[in-house]
Amino acid sequence: MRAVAASDRLDDFHSVSINTLLPSRCSDMDLFIQRSTKERPRLYRSHDIEFDMDDVRRLIAKGVRTLYIRKSDHQEYQDQLRRILPALLGNEELPLSERYSCLAEVVRDTLATSFKQNDISQAVASCTDLAKDCVRLLQREDYTAKELVNVLQHDFCTFTHSANVGLLSVLLSRALGISDEEELRQITVGGLLHDLGKQEVPDYILTKPSKLTEQEFDIVKRHAVWGYRKLCHRNDISRGQLMMVYQHHERVAGGGYPVGCPKGDIHYWARICTVVDVFEALSANRPYRRPLQRSQLFETMSRGENKLFDGEILRCWMSVMA
Amino acid sequence: MLDVSDGVVRPELLQELDCQIQLPTKWERVYFEEKGLQRASFDERRRFLRANLRTKGLMRLRSVLPGISRAPRLYVIYTYNIARAGIAFLHSQQLFPEEICELWLPKSQLPQKVMIVEVVQCTYVGENCYLIGAQLIVNDITSAETRNPNPSLH
Numbered sequence: 128m129r130a131v132a133a134s135d136r137l138d139d140f141h142s143v144s145i146n147t148l149l150p151s152r153c154s155d156m157d158l159f160i161q162r163s164t165k166e167r168p169r170l171y172r173s174h175d176i177e178f179d180m181d182d183v184r185r186l187i188a189k190g191v192r193t194l195y196i197r198k199s200d201h202q203e204y205q206d207q208l209r210r211i212l213p214a215l216l217g218n219e220e221l222p223l224s225e226r227y228s229c230l231a232e233v234v235r236d237t238l239a240t241s242f243k244q245n246d247i248s249q250a251v252a253s254c255t256d257l258a259k260d261c262v263r264l265l266q267r268e269d270y271t272a273k274e275l276v277n278v279l280q281h282d283f284c285t286f287t288h289s290a291n292v293g294l295l296s297v298l299l300s301r302a303l304g305i306s307d308e309e310e311l312r313q314i315t316v317g318g319l320l321h322d323l324g325k326q327e328v329p330d331y332i333l334t335k336p337s338k339l340t341e342q343e344f345d346i347v348k349r350h351a352v353w354g355y356r357k358l359c360h361r362n363d364i365s366r367g368q369l370m371m372v373y374q375h376h377e378r379v380a381g382g383g384y385p386v387g388c389p390k391g392d393i394h395y396w397a398r399i400c401t402v403v404d405v406f407e408a409l410s411a412n413r414p415y416r417r418p419l420q421r422s423q424l425f426e427t428m429s430r431g432e433n434k435l436f437d438g439e440i441l442r443c444w445m446s447v448m449a
Numbered sequence: 450m451l452d453v454s455d456g457v458v459r460p461e462l463l464q465e466l467d468c469q470i471q472l473p474t475k476w477e478r479v480y481f482e483e484k485g486l487q488r489a490s491f492d493e494r495r496r497f498l499r500a501n502l503r504t505k506g507l508m509r510l511r512s513v514l515p516g517i518s519r520a521p522r523l524y525v526i527y528t529y530n531i532a533r534a535g536i537a538f539l540h541s542q543q544l545f546p547e548e549i550c551e552l553w554l555p556k557s558q559l560p561q562k563v564m565i566v567e568v569v570q571c572t573y574v575g576e577n578c579y580l581i582g583a584q585l586i587v588n589d590i591t592s593a594e595t596r597n598p599n600p601s602l603h
Contacts, residue, residue, distance in 0.1 A: 387573040
């Protein structure tokens with residue numbers, strides 16, 4: 128473990144939720160804290176000093192939710208987090224919101240790793256594995272959907288968006304009466320993979336702060352087909368999951384892409400995905416706009432009832448989030 | 450009896466099968482009248498010109514995608530246009546990219562008897578009407594497997 132260098136900048140660090148820093152996990156890494164947004168993170172706890180639940184509670188009491196680790200430690204942090212995730216999710220002493228936070232962190236990171244490596248088999252296997260944990264935690268009755276939404280990060284990264292869509296798809300599916308665990312797992316995986324094709328869209332387009340040109344938008348629109356093509360020959364992907372990838376930009380009144388087909392030809396799971404996809408996108412901070420307030424968001428989405436969205440599914444989602 | 454000899458569609462076979470395609474009103478009268486080369490658009494990026502080809506044909510889907518199972522049955526399709534590397538046709542149902550179809554066209558229309566094509570894109574035209582763009586994989590298949598498209602006759 129190297130000493131803190133004066134040249135360490137914010138770019139050299141990775142923020143981590145303190146909820147994911149259990150004592151057993153951070154023994155090999157230095158922890159840093161940022162006192163103000165203008166300052167670079169400073170050493171909070173050296174790797175050779177124990178970090179325990181009392182520290183977590185003290186930090187929370189001071190309003191600190193995030194610590195930093197060096198980027199060079201990030202892979203190790205994620206590996207450990209994945210290993211202990213099942214135990215962590217089953218730890219009834221931890222508040223549910225903190226467990227959601229851990230789950231979301233792992234899902235987001237797993238997608239980021241798989242997407243960056245462009246390893247489809249790894250992505251599908253990781254998502255399938257994580258879907259079990261997601262469904263198990265989200266099948267509980269003692270939480271509200273709003274609680275989950277509040278702990279999710281919202282940024283413009285494709286993998287953050289995909290992680291959120293995967294988790295929110297489970298909530299909506301349950302509210303719609305889908306209770307079969309295998310079905311819920313499949314829907315989670317479909318949600319996690321729905322934007323897989325965006326790997327092929329150049330970064331300069333995905334992060335462009337101004338309006339896309341027609342040509343750029345044409346490229347973005349191809350992501351549904353590109354994602355579908357990456358998955359369509361796999362034995363471990365069902366028709367519903369494939370359609371979540373292929374049809375999540377179709378509109379129930381027709382006129383969406385890539386086909387423009389009407390409601391009857393759009394898979395039910397794809398219609399679920401469309402609602403949470405748009406909800407998540409409007410909730411997120413994007414390079415070209417700020418997130419919408421909840422009331423504005425619902426007003427905007429309501430205008431798409433029975434045009435963009437399946438009315439029954441949209442109304443169900445709005446009642447879940449109300 | 451439904452039959453195909455030498456991979457060539459007999460006219461009566463096309464008459465026997467129900468066609469589910471519903472042509473949009475604007476095409477009803479003129480669809481089968483269109484002939485000649487299709488006009489290229491100003492930003493045309495295709496390598497080869499397309500010629501109108503308006504006729505009935507038969508199509509059978511092969512189940513090649515694990516998530517999308519297809520019954521081995523014959524459908525009547527309407528061909529739309531053809532180019533050196535591909536063909537477009539109308540079908541009553543949505544098809545998906547990378548699905549494989551076998552197409553049989555009336556003998557008088559093309560020298561090829563059977564075409565095996567891969568779906569590239571599908572566009573909704575109207576109720577029970579999808580325009581399928583497909584690329585040619587194999588022309589003029591004469592193997593025993595593909596000579597007769599009616600599975601019940603194998």
